[in-house]
Amino acid sequence: xxxxxxxxxxxxxxxxxxxxxxxxxxxxxxxxxxxxxxxxxxxxxxxxxxxxxxxxxxxxxxxxxxxxxxxxxxxxxxxxxxxxxxxxxxxxxxxxxxxxxxxxxxxxxxxxxxxxxxxxxxxxxxxxxxxxxxxxxxxxxxxxxxxxxxxxxxxxxxxxxxxxxxxxxxxxxxxxxxxxxxxxxxxxxxxxxxxxxxxxxxxxxxxxxxxxxxxxxxxxxxxxxxxxxxxxxxxxxxxxxxxxxxxxxxxxxxxxxxxxxxxxxxxxxxxxxxxxxxxxxxxxxxxxxxxxxxxxxxxxxx
Numbered sequence: 001x002x003x004x005x006x007x008x009x010x011x012x013x014x015x016x017x018x019x020x021x022x023x024x025x026x027x028x029x030x031x032x033x034x035x036x037x038x039x040x041x042x043x044x045x046x047x048x049x050x051x052x053x054x055x056x057x058x059x060x061x062x063x064x065x066x067x068x069x070x071x072x073x074x075x076x077x078x079x080x081x082x083x084x085x086x087x088x089x090x091x092x093x094x095x096x097x098x099x100x101x102x103x104x105x106x107x108x109x110x111x112x113x114x115x116x117x118x119x120x121x122x123x124x125x126x127x128x129x130x131x132x133x134x135x136x137x138x139x140x141x142x143x144x145x146x147x148x149x150x151x152x153x154x155x156x157x158x159x160x161x162x163x164x165x166x167x168x169x170x171x172x173x174x175x176x177x178x179x180x181x182x183x184x185x186x187x188x189x190x191x192x193x194x195x196x197x198x199x200x201x202x203x204x205x206x207x208x209x210x211x212x213x214x215x216x217x218x219x220x221x222x223x224x225x226x227x228x229x230x231x232x233x234x235x236x237x238x239x240x241x242x243x244x245x246x247x248x249x250x251x252x253x254x255x256x257x258x259x260x261x262x263x264x265x266x267x268x269x270x271x272x273x274x275x276x277x278x279x280x281x282x283x284x285x286x287x288x289x290x291x292x293x294x295x296x297x298x299x300x301x302x
Contacts, residue, residue, distance in 0.1 A: 002245035003262040005036040005061065005132065006087055006169070006199035011045035012065075014220030017204040017213040020045060023242065024052045026205050030244050034266035036061035038087055041115040043103050050273050061269045063089035064099055066106070066117055068139065073110030073118040083116045084139040087132035087169060087199070089269060095128025096271045126162050130265060132169040132197060133159070133185070136178055140168070144184035152188055160194060165268070167197040170258050172251040173235030186255070197265065198248060198258035203233070203240040210238035 008016030009023065016039065027035050035058055037049045046062050053060035067083040069075065090096040102117050102125050110116035133140045133156065140159075143152035160166040168189040170182060189196045204213045214232065215225060223230035233240055245259070252258045285294050 001031075001033055001263050001266075002198075002248045002259050003032065003034045003036065003061070003266040004200060004202055004242065005063070005089065005197065005262055005265060006038050006065070006135070006171075007036055007202040007242075008039055008065070009037065009045045009049065011042060012040040012203075013042075014216060015040060015203065017209055017216055018202065018242070019205075020048050020052050022205050024056050024058060026242050027058055028056045030242075032058065032245075034059035034061060034263075034269075036063055036089060036266075038063040038065040038089070040065050041067050041103070041106060043099060047273065050271075059266060059269070060271070061089055061266060062096055062099065062271050063087065064103060065134075066102065067114040068122070069110060069116040069118040070139075071118070073106070073116045073121065076112040080116075081113050082137075083114055084134065084142065085137045086134040086139070089130040089132070089265065090128060090271050091130050091165065091269050092128045093271060095130075096273070098125040098127055098129055101125050122162060129163055130165040130167075130268065131159055131163040132167045132199065134169055135171060135201060136175075136181060138169070140188070141181055141185070144181055144188070149184065149188070152184070153192060156188060156192055156194060160192075165265075166194065167261065167265070168194050170196050170198050170252065170255070171201060172198075173201065173239050175235040178235075195261055196255060196258045197261040198252050198255070199262075200243050200248060201240055202242050205242050207238045207241045209241060213240070 009018045009020050010016055035053060037045060039045055043064055050060045066086045066088050068086050069080060069083050088099060090099050102121055105121055106115035106117040139155045140152045143155060168185050170185055217231060218225055221231045249259050283291060285291060
């Protein structure tokens with residue numbers, strides 16, 4: 001069964017429109033048995049997403065659409081404003097913890113317009129994570145769009161070696177300029193032997209929600225609907241909704257594996273979030289000092 005693995009909720013602030021309960025109701029209505037969460041750079045919605053999915057008998061797949069710095073996450077020069085996008089999914093509890101760590105460090109150490117992680121962080125916290133190459137703004141895709149095929153292959157092989165479970169992500173949103181990209185991604189997958197997976201960049205629940213999401217983008221970019229040169233979602237208007245399996249198969253009629261692999265990934269993912277327990281870390285204390293004494297001293301020191 002097709003499973004959505006690239007999806008934004010309202011927690012992709014001023015970008016995603018989908019509210020989680022309505023999203024789950026629609027997924028249940030269409031008979032979808034699993035669904036993924038990949039908000040932009042954050043995991044604010046993970047717990048609500050997990051609970052709402054479980055309550056409807058749907059398997060939740062927790063992930064993030066990561067912002068990956070082109071160089072170091074510590075660099076904050078003008079050229080660092082365009083990080084790569086990458087889809088990361090938690091395969092197990094270790095992967096979920098690593099995503100939390102990556103998201104936290106991206107905010108505390110790598111924030112520059114966006115919360116950015118980098119390859120150093122990914123190499124330290126990659127365990128239990130399934131990676132998809134990402135949308136048109138990913139590292140692999142940008143190399144292809146710039147006619148740097150060998151660089152794209154090199155990047156894809158790097159991520160394959162790092163994560164083990166790495167897929168070339170295919171999207172089809174009716175964007176004319178991206179037609180060569182789709183062909184390039186499929187060619188890369190064939191030459192490297194990497195598996196492909198189809199995603200829809202979901203930002204709202206139903207097709208007719210597209211006009212409302214367009215207004216949301218205007219709020220986020222301080223523009224008006226009437227402006228001609230403002231930022232818009234590229235491609236066919238209204239195509240970024242929660243599509244059915246039939247709709248997704250119709251987009252990739254010659255690549256059935258791209259659809260089937262979504263379910264193979266869903267089957268691999270098994271995150272169990274346990275509630276009702278305190279998870280406060282143990283504080284590191286100086287030798288011979290009690291916790292109360294150490295806290296009191298820190299308070300006196302301000």
